[in-house]
Amino acid sequence: MNKPIFPKRAVVTGGMPYGEKPLYFHHVYGYALHADIYTRFLRDRIGKDNVIFVSGTDCYGAGPQVKHESMVAEGYAGSIRDFIETNHFSQKEDYKTCGIDHSLYVASALGEAGELHTAFSHWLFETLHMHGYLRLEEVMQFHDEETGAVLNDRQVEGRCPIVGCKSEKAYAAECGLGHQFSPEELIAPLGVTTGKKPVLKGVKNWYFDMERFANGLRERQTMLREEGISRKFLLSYIDDFLKDPAILIKTEDFDALRKACEEIPSHTLDIKEESKSATITFKALKDREAACKILRQRGIRFRTGTTLVPFRLTGNVSWGIPVPEKDGITGQTFWVWPESLWAPISFTQAYLKEKNGTTEGWEDWWFNQDARQYQFIGEDNIYFYAIAEMGLWMALNEIAGRDRHANMPVIVPNRFVLFLGKKASSSGAEKPPSATEYLDYYTPEQLRMHFAHMALQHNSGSFTPKTALGQTGFDPTLAEGNILTNVYNRLVRSCFYSLQKYFDGKLPEVEISEEVITAANNFIDEYEWAMYRFEFSKVIDLVDVYLREANKAWVANTKSADALDKEGETKKAATLRAQTLVDAFHAVRVAATLLHPFAPEGTERVAEFLNVGEKLWDWAHIREPLPFFLDEGHEFKFLEPRVDFFFKHPAQLG
Numbered sequence: 001m002n003k004p005i006f007p008k009r010a011v012v013t014g015g016m017p018y019g020e021k022p023l024y025f026h027h028v029y030g031y032a033l034h035a036d037i038y039t040r041f042l043r044d045r046i047g048k049d050n051v052i053f054v055s056g057t058d059c060y061g062a063g064p065q066v067k068h069e070s071m072v073a074e075g076y077a078g079s080i081r082d083f084i085e086t087n088h089f090s091q092k093e094d095y096k097t098c099g100i101d102h103s104l105y106v107a108s109a110l111g112e113a114g115e116l117h118t119a120f121s122h123w124l125f126e127t128l129h130m131h132g133y134l135r136l137e138e139v140m141q142f143h144d145e146e147t148g149a150v151l152n153d154r155q156v157e158g159r160c161p162i163v164g165c166k167s168e169k170a171y172a173a174e175c176g177l178g179h180q181f182s183p184e185e186l187i188a189p190l191g192v193t194t195g196k197k198p199v200l201k202g203v204k205n206w207y208f209d210m211e212r213f214a215n216g217l218r219e220r221q222t223m224l225r226e227e228g229i230s231r232k233f234l235l236s237y238i239d240d241f242l243k244d245p246a247i248l249i250k251t252e253d254f255d256a257l258r259k260a261c262e263e264i265p266s267h268t269l270d271i272k273e274e275s276k277s278a279t280i281t282f283k284a285l286k287d288r289e290a291a292c293k294i295l296r297q298r299g300i301r302f303r304t305g306t307t308l309v310p311f312r313l314t315g316n317v318s319w320g321i322p323v324p325e326k327d328g329i330t331g332q333t334f335w336v337w338p339e340s341l342w343a344p345i346s347f348t349q350a351y352l353k354e355k356n357g358t359t360e361g362w363e364d365w366w367f368n369q370d371a372r373q374y375q376f377i378g379e380d381n382i383y384f385y386a387i388a389e390m391g392l393w394m395a396l397n398e399i400a401g402r403d404r405h406a407n408m409p410v411i412v413p414n415r416f417v418l419f420l421g422k423k424a425s426s427s428g429a430e431k432p433p434s435a436t437e438y439l440d441y442y443t444p445e446q447l448r449m450h451f452a453h454m455a456l457q458h459n460s461g462s463f464t465p466k467t468a469l470g471q472t473g474f475d476p477t478l479a480e481g482n483i484l485t486n487v488y489n490r491l492v493r494s495c496f497y498s499l500q501k502y503f504d505g506k507l508p509e510v511e512i513s514e515e516v517i518t519a520a521n522n523f524i525d526e527y528e529w530a531m532y533r534f535e536f537s538k539v540i541d542l543v544d545v546y547l548r549e550a551n552k553a554w555v556a557n558t559k560s561a562d563a564l565d566k567e568g569e570t571k572k573a574a575t576l577r578a579q580t581l582v583d584a585f586h587a588v589r590v591a592a593t594l595l596h597p598f599a600p601e602g603t604e605r606v607a608e609f610l611n612v613g614e615k616l617w618d619w620a621h622i623r624e625p626l627p628f629f630l631d632e633g634h635e636f637k638f639l640e641p642r643v644d645f646f647f648k649h650p651a652q653l654g
Contacts, residue, residue: 004528007046008050008370009050009365009371009372010372010374011053011054011374012042012052012375013053013347014036014053014376015032015378015381016108017091018064019057019061019064020067020083022435023095023434025433025435025438026378026417027435028435029451030456033447033452035412037448039053040600044593044597044617045619052104053103054104054344055344057084057087057088057107057110058108059114060334061153061336063154064319066155066193071083084110095435097439101600103351104351104354106347108346112353113346113350116346116349116359117339117343119346120349126324127399128392129326131399134208134209134313136206136329137310138203139203140183140201142191142199143201144194145198150203151172153171155172156172156186157190158170158186158189158190161181162304162305163303163305171186172189173186177379179306180311181304185304204329205332206314206329208311210310210391211308211310212391213390214242216394217241217387217390217394221235228533229532230410233379233413234386234411244281244283245283245287245288246280247291247303248277248304248305249295249303251276252276254278257300260294264280264291264294265284265287265290267281267282267287268281268282279305285307285309288307311388321333337384341384341385341388342392367406368407374409375411376412376413379416415457415461418460419462420463423460441465441651442481443481443648443649444601445484445598445600445601446480446481446648449481449483449540450476452480453540457534465477467651468651480540484646487544487551488547488602489644489645491550492588495581495588496636497639498581500638503581505635505636507626507627508581508582509627510579513579516583517586521623523542524590524622524623530542536598539598543595546591550591557577561576585626586625589626593616593617593619593622605645606645608637610637611637612629
């Protein structure tokens with residue numbers, strides 16, 4: 001069986017929660033948990049010194065500024081930096097409480113990490129500008145009609161103009177599903193604070209030319225499909241943005257449309273009279289933009305299709321990283337989205353600085369072909385990470401040539417985590433629970449197992465915490481945790497109690513059964529491929545089957561040994577018990593290693609009683625039997641009666 005190939009070193013990131021909000025449960029269980037599981041797996045698989053897991057508070061932008069201003073109006077006396085810092089440390093503590101083990105969790109605006117982030121932002125901007133990848137464009141931007149103040153992205157809301165978009169909310173230039181469009185395309189815009197229709201005025205900003213990398217992104221799509229680890233919905237989403245620029249029109253007056261098309265640049269017109277619709281397709285975005293102006297002038301209503309548009313790098317929000325002055329343009333700050341894309345690089349620098357006293361060597365983690373980066377995100381952020389970020393990295397590669405190659409990170413998006421069947425959002429009517437709220441009813445490992453099994457690589461999953469809601473009957477949140485608290489607990493305890501009762505605490509010197517070795521090796525092989533493909537739900541299914549089969553064998557063989565004892569066949573009974581114990585301990589040992597990323601506390605408790613140390617987690621020894629880890633004269637830790645390795649929450653014990 002072919003083996004998946006893992007990098008020699010890796011950087012893992014788990015998204016960045018906004019600086020104006022507390023940590024909600026979807027921040028943890030929607031993607032950070034999955035990043036944590038993969039980090040722990042890689043630490044075991046390639047060595048903990050070869051893996052960095054970084055994330056941090058996304059400090060800048062209009063969101064924190066608007067929230068801080070509203071708090072000041074209500075009497076808050078702290079600065080915006082004070083406000084952000086409070087939220088940052090709250091987020092950091094909540095992640096820790098939920099069992100998320102970052103190598104470093106920092107903030108893009110605070111401390112040395114903030115300074116490094118600002119420096120890297122300036123370097124990247126200067127580099128892209130110097131080599132001609134940026135262009136200055138005057139675009140329309142919303143202003144408050146009464147005060148003349150610029151309204152930033154989150155200060156204007158309306159409906160997404162992209163055909164077929166199901167986003168619940170759109171802002172000035174993007175919607176909740178990541179679609180990008182020009183402000184003048186936003187349908188029914190209203191100021192968030194005023195509730196009035198804003199006016200559009202021309203504003204100059206720096207843009208990155210995404211259209212330039214359309215072919216490179218198409219080639220990458222082919223590579224991703226051949227590699228076979230990318231989510232199908234990720235590839236479909238990217239495909240939509242790689243379509244030629246198009247305008248979609250619903251009309252009954254096709255004569256007026258044809259006359260308008262006589263004025264617009266080179267295009268293809270596809271009219272479907274039976275559905276009273278038409279599509280105008282262009283080869284270049286500038287031609288579509290020219291056509292949009294003509295159609296507006298003629299009063300023809302239309303919507304645009306998804307395609308690559310210039311990626312805005314700068315804006316006018318005062319709470320942001322200052323942009324270097326270029327071509328007489330001053331007073332700008334970076335738009336928060338692009339600077340959050342390269343934040344993991346500056347956070348890597350911050351980690352190395354904290355660990356080694358210097359940022360030296362950071363390029364080995366991002367610009368070395370032996371390294372790989374894994375970015376776990378929500379599906380609404382695909383455009384930024386899987387498209388815009390890839391374009392930026394392609395530009396860096398064109399600049400560097402063969403001297404230094406920026407790696408294209410592996411993007412691992414998850415579908416939404418719903419709450420009671422509904423999409424909960426801090427900016428919507430249905431508010432999500434806090435990150436730690438349900439730790440009053442479930443243990444961190446029960447929640448880890450539940451959300452890992454939710455199969456977010458395929459569909460959105462709903463969190464229905466019956467125990468927390470005081471509802472009776474089966475609680476689906478406990479199903480996966482029961483694999484640990486019932487099935488695995490039973491097997492581990494049986495092994496230790498049998499070891500202590502029949503073998504004086506010493507493991508019998510018996511070879512493991514061939515069928516047990518084969519089952520374990522098959523489990524390891526399937527597990528490794530599932531982890532390579534980020535199929536965590538499949539891993540839980542594999543674990544469930546493996547442990548239930550091991551328990552079934554234990555029960556059957558124990559009954560047979562007891563029967564032999566009753567028949568006076570004590571020697572045969574002892575032989576069967578020794579074989580059963582050695583076989584079961586092999587299952588316990590293998591399951592402990594493979595479950596370690598999912599249930600670290602419980603499996604480390606197993607290792608404690610086995611008295612084997614961290615060597616148990618090392619994949620260099622993944623197929624070795626338990627005696628391999630035992631020194632001469634080895635002693636297992638004594639297991640007292642009714643001791644568990646994996647716990648149920650007290651709230652579940654009645």
